[in-house]
Amino acid sequence: MSQVVVNRHPRGTLSRQAELTLGAVGLAGLILLWQVASVASLLSERVVPAPTDVAGALGRLSVTADFWGAVWATVSITVIAMVVILLIAVPTAMAIHASRFVEHSTWFLIEFLKPIPGVALIPLALLLWGPTDGVKLFLIVFGSLWPMLTQLVYGLREIPGLALEMARVYRFGFWQRIHRITIPSVLPFTLTGLRISVTIALIIAIVTEYIVGMSGLGSLLALAQLNGVVDQAFALLLVSGLLGLGFSGSVAALSGPLLFWHPSQRERRNG
Amino acid sequence: MGAEHLLDLQDLGKTYSTGAVRARILEGVEFTVDRGEFVCVVGPSGAGKTTLLKCIAGLTAPTTGRTLFEGEKVTEPPAKLAVIFQDYSRSLLPWLTVAKNIELPLQKARFPARERPGIIAEALANVGLEGKGGVYPWEMSGGMQQRAAIARGLAYQPDVLLMDEPFAAVDAQTRIDLEDLVLGMSRRLGMTVLFVTHDIDEAVYMADRVVVLSGTPAAVARDITVDLPGERDQVQTKNLPRYGELRAEVFGLIQAAKRPAMQRTETVPARRMVP
Ligand SMILES: Nc1ncnc2c1ncn2[C@@H]1O[C@H](COP(=O)(O)OP(=O)(O)O)[C@@H](O)[C@H]1O
Ligand SMILES: [Mg+2]
Numbered sequence: 253m254s255q256v257v258v259n260r261h262p263r264g265t266l267s268r269q270a271e272l273t274l275g276a277v278g279l280a281g282l283i284l285l286w287q288v289a290s291v292a293s294l295l296s297e298r299v300v301p302a303p304t305d306v307a308g309a310l311g312r313l314s315v316t317a318d319f320w321g322a323v324w325a326t327v328s329i330t331v332i333a334m335v336v337i338l339l340i341a342v343p344t345a346m347a348i349h350a351s352r353f354v355e356h357s358t359w360f361l362i363e364f365l366k367p368i369p370g371v372a373l374i375p376l377a378l379l380l381w382g383p384t385d386g387v388k389l390f391l392i393v394f395g396s397l398w399p400m401l402t403q404l405v406y407g408l409r410e411i412p413g414l415a416l417e418m419a420r421v422y423r424f425g426f427w428q429r430i431h432r433i434t435i436p437s438v439l440p441f442t443l444t445g446l447r448i449s450v451t452i453a454l455i456i457a458i459v460t461e462y463i464v465g466m467s468g469l470g471s472l473l474a475l476a477q478l479n480g481v482v483d484q485a486f487a488l489l490l491v492s493g494l495l496g497l498g499f500s501g502s503v504a505a506l507s508g509p510l511l512f513w514h515p516s517q518r519e520r521r522n523g
Numbered sequence: 524m525g526a527e528h529l530l531d532l533q534d535l536g537k538t539y540s541t542g543a544v545r546a547r548i549l550e551g552v553e554f555t556v557d558r559g560e561f562v563c564v565v566g567p568s569g570a571g572k573t574t575l576l577k578c579i580a581g582l583t584a585p586t587t588g589r590t591l592f593e594g595e596k597v598t599e600p601p602a603k604l605a606v607i608f609q610d611y612s613r614s615l616l617p618w619l620t621v622a623k624n625i626e627l628p629l630q631k632a633r634f635p636a637r638e639r640p641g642i643i644a645e646a647l648a649n650v651g652l653e654g655k656g657g658v659y660p661w662e663m664s665g666g667m668q669q670r671a672a673i674a675r676g677l678a679y680q681p682d683v684l685l686m687d688e689p690f691a692a693v694d695a696q697t698r699i700d701l702e703d704l705v706l707g708m709s710r711r712l713g714m715t716v717l718f719v720t721h722d723i724d725e726a727v728y729m730a731d732r733v734v735v736l737s738g739t740p741a742a743v744a745r746d747i748t749v750d751l752p753g754e755r756d757q758v759q760t761k762n763l764p765r766y767g768e769l770r771a772e773v774f775g776l777i778q779a780a781k782r783p784a785m786q787r788t789e790t791v792p793a794r795r796m797v798p
Contacts, residue, residue: 414613417582421600422628422679432627436618513617513659 370395407441566736622656737780
């Protein structure tokens with residue numbers, strides 16, 4: 253049955269190249285429009301600087317050690333948070349999946365915690381524990397754990413029953429089952445979870461830095477705003493956006509080689 | 524132990540309980556399969572054929588009775604039993620090549636690593652997939668995928684191959700090819716096969732014996748020895764008068780059981796006709 257779906261002509265999907273080209277054209281168009289609007293003084297330069305000014309500010313920033321230090325601080329804490337999230341989410345998802353009791357007893361807690369935006373906890377956490385790297389990590393992990401956890405639980409639930417029966421008939425060992433069935437089956441869900449979680453993690457990192465002034469892109473942004481250096485503030489926003497794109501882009505880049513067997517990737521290749 | 528039969532089903536019954544609802548699927552199923560036999564179990568869709576096969580394979584525990592495999596009660600899938608599932612696209616792992624899929628069940632103890640390439644090549648040759656080991660399942664047609672699944676079962680060198688409507692999802696021509704492939708293979712290798720199907724023609728054409736499963740809950744309505752010439756041929760065999768008679772007999776048994784429309788959830792089961 254699934255054969256039909258798999259071999260269907262990929263009408264709705266674009267090849268990666270076409271997607272990138274269209275994306276680039278759209279972005280170029282927007283920047284052009286923005287430049288024209290700035291030059292024509294439709295936009296006040298104190299509110300929105302021209303793209304050329306932003307580019308200039310970015311050039312000046314990129315030769316300072318402060319800037320690269322800030323980028324490093326933000327990127328490294330985000331990466332560390334993702335590792336911590338995986339370390340928490342994998343065993344938790346396995347426990348939830350393995351036991352109906354754990355599922356029922358954690359369901360309420362998770363549904364309760366999930367909608368609390370990580371950002372909303374920042375003032376409270378800082379008040380309680382002060383502005384330390386540990387608190388920053390906690391805030392990031394707390395705010396971006398849920399997509400990962402939810403995806404992992406779904407992934408475990410979606411392992412085809414038939415594959416597990418096949419494994420029983422052919423008497424697979426425990427590790428063989430984990431290595432050959434569980435991990436590959438859950439991988440697509442893991443990558444989706446990772447992509448969503450990493451974006452949220454980056455946002456919370458920057459907002460925390462912004463509010464508390466801990467080193468990172470967020471505090472540079474706060475400083476630029478405070479000093480009224482609007483073009484620099486825009487340059488930093490641009491860098492933040494590019495970082496987000498970079499993170500989710502790296503996860504997407506992993507999907508190609510890791511999920512070559514998955515219907516979505518097969519469609520992409522054909523398209 | 525000196526077990527007489529390779530498979531011996533004794534008073535097998537299965538009731539699924541979902542909350543307060545109890546669905547009686549099988550009751551008092553009894554038949555045997557001897558070494559080298561090709562036995563078809565035929566019954567309409569939803570009769571409980573897959574359930575029966577899972578009980579025999581040790582994938583699910585029967586509610587009553589038991590299956591003896593080589594004289595021993597089955598509780599988990601026995602080492603010398605393989606199952607070919609209907610849904611090949613899920614039973615083959617898409618992230619592994621065909622060769623790797625076949626190799627996975629070959630455990631160290633029974634299959635030393637250096638012997639495996641030979642075993643895999645032989646199994647592939649037996650199903651007409653020479654040289655296809657390096658291909659991924661989704662790069663092949665449905666019929667070829669099911670052949671690969673059969674090759675995996677063969678390489679495992681079981682004493683009995685259980686097949687659950689293995690050709691229900693392929694087109695008619697492929698189905699005919701696969702029927703003859705499995706028949707030829709089982710004759711050549713002296714394999715014991717328990718083949719489950721809802722298709723009366725397929726059952727009569729392939730089997731040495733047809734076990735007709737009917738009723739609600741299902742039981743063995745009749746155990747028919749197929750006295751057709753051993754060499755089967757899609758045209759000649761199906762033109763034999765005897766083929767038509769056997770076919771009509773099976774059809775009649777299945778129809779007869781359908782007439783008294785009974786509910787699965789009834790408390791008192793109607794007695795089945797027992798041969
Ligand atoms: N795990 C299960 N729980 C409850 N009911 C089931 C389960 N598996 C199968 N059934 C029911 O048992 C009946 C027989 O199913 P099955 O053995 O798959 O029949 P067949 O293979 O002959 O088509 C069906 O009515 C089906 O809905
Ligand atoms: Mg079935």
